[in-house]
Amino acid sequence: MNNVREQNVSSNGRAPIVLEIKNMTKKFALDGGKFLTACDNINLCAYKGQTLGIIGESGCGKSTLARTILQIYPPTTGEAIFEGKDILKATGEEKRQNRRHIQMIFQDPTAAFNPKMLVKDIVCEPLKNYGLIKDSEIDEKAAELLQMVELPPEFKDRYPHSMSGGQRQRIGIARAISLEPQIIVCDEATSALDVSVQEKVCKLLVKLQKEKGITYLFICHDLGLVDLMCHQIAIMYLGNILEWRGKCRIFEDYKHPYTEALMKAVFKVDFEPGDKIQPLEGEILSPVNLSIGCPFQNRCEYCQDICKKEKPQLKEVEPRHWVACHIVK
Secondary structure (H helix, E strand, O other): OHHHHHHHHHHOOOOOEEEEEEEEEEEEEOHHHOEEEEEEEEEEEEEOOOEEEEEOOOOOOHHHHHHHHOOOOOOOEEEEEEOOEEHHHOOHHHHHHHOOOEEEEOOOHHHHOOOOOOHHHHHHHHHHHOOOOOHHHHHHHHHHHHHHOOOOHHHHHOOHHHOOHHHHHHHHHHHHHOOOOOEEEEEOOOOOOOHHHHHHHHHHHHHHHHHHOOEEEEEEOOHHHHHHHOOEEEEEEOOEEEEEEEOOOOOOOOOOHHHHHHHHOOOOOOOOOOOOOOOOOOOOOOOEOOOOOOOOHHHOOOOOHHHHHOOOOOEEEEOOEEEOOOOOO
16 A cells, blocks of 8 residues: 555645644543543644544544544533634534534445435435535536546446445545535544455545545554555544654654554564564553543553653654653653
8 A cells, every 4th residue: 555655645744734623621421420531631733635643442532532523522621623713612503514614434334324315315415405406416416426436427326235345435435525525534434444445445535635635534443554644643542642743654753652562563464483463461541530640551561650640741752743751752
C-alpha cells in the first residue's frame, strides 16, 4: 500500500484548521454516583483536505470521541469549533444543518443500510432529507454518485445484499459524499474488508480527498494502515491522547512507551529469525473513577514514582510532535 501513502501524505503541509476539539470530556453516569470516563480532556485539530488518524486499543474512546463530535452523545465538557462556532452547543435546525457538513462512513455498511431500499434510494436519501433533490432526479444523481466511487451506474437498481463487502462500502462512501461534506468520519471503515479490497477503498478515499478537499477523521486499529493513510496521527489510551505526531511517519519516530508497546505487538510479514511479537501485558486501569497519575502507569516498563502521582500533560518535544509522558524530554 506504499503508493497510497505516496498519493496522500506526500502533499502534506500546513493547511487551515477545519475542526478544533478543545478540552472535550465525555463521562457516562453509572449507578452509585460513579462515572465512566470515555474521553478525558481531548485536544485535537483536523486540517482541511488532510487525514487525522486516531488509533488505540478497543475501548480507548476513539468511537465515543467521534460520536460526541457528531452529537450522537452530548459532551460532558468541551468544544468542537467548526467554521468559528461550537457545534456541540447547536440545537434544533442548526444542529441538523451542521450534520450536512460532517458525515460518517460506518464499519459495517450492511447494518447501516435499510435492506428494503434500492441502492439509488440509499445514496440519495441524505439529499432527500434536506430537500436538495426531486424524485425525478434520483436516477441521474445516483448514477453520478456511483461513478464517483467507481461502481457501474446500473448498480443503482440493485439491493445492497446482492453486492460484495467492498461494493457495499463504496455505497456507504457514495452516501457520505452526497451532501458534499467538509469532514467525513471513517469509523473502522476498512476493518471488515479483505486486504486487497482495503487498498482499493483507501485509494478511492485518497482520490476523493484530493478532488473535493475532504477532511477525514480516520479511526482504526491497524497501525500500518493509519501510518500510510494519515497526515497526523493521535495515539489514544483510556480516553487520553498520549502522543500526537504530524508530518512524519509514526513508525519512524515515536516517543511514548505506549506507542512503543503497540509497535512491538504488531505482526510483520518480514520477521527476521529470532524476532517475536511482544504482546502488551498488564491490566488496563478502570475508566470508572480514574486513579491519579499516568493512565498507562501499570503497564509501562519505565514507570516512575511521579507517574503514579501526577498525570502528564501533552508537551511539544519537537516540532509538530506532542507527547504526554514524564520520562520523555
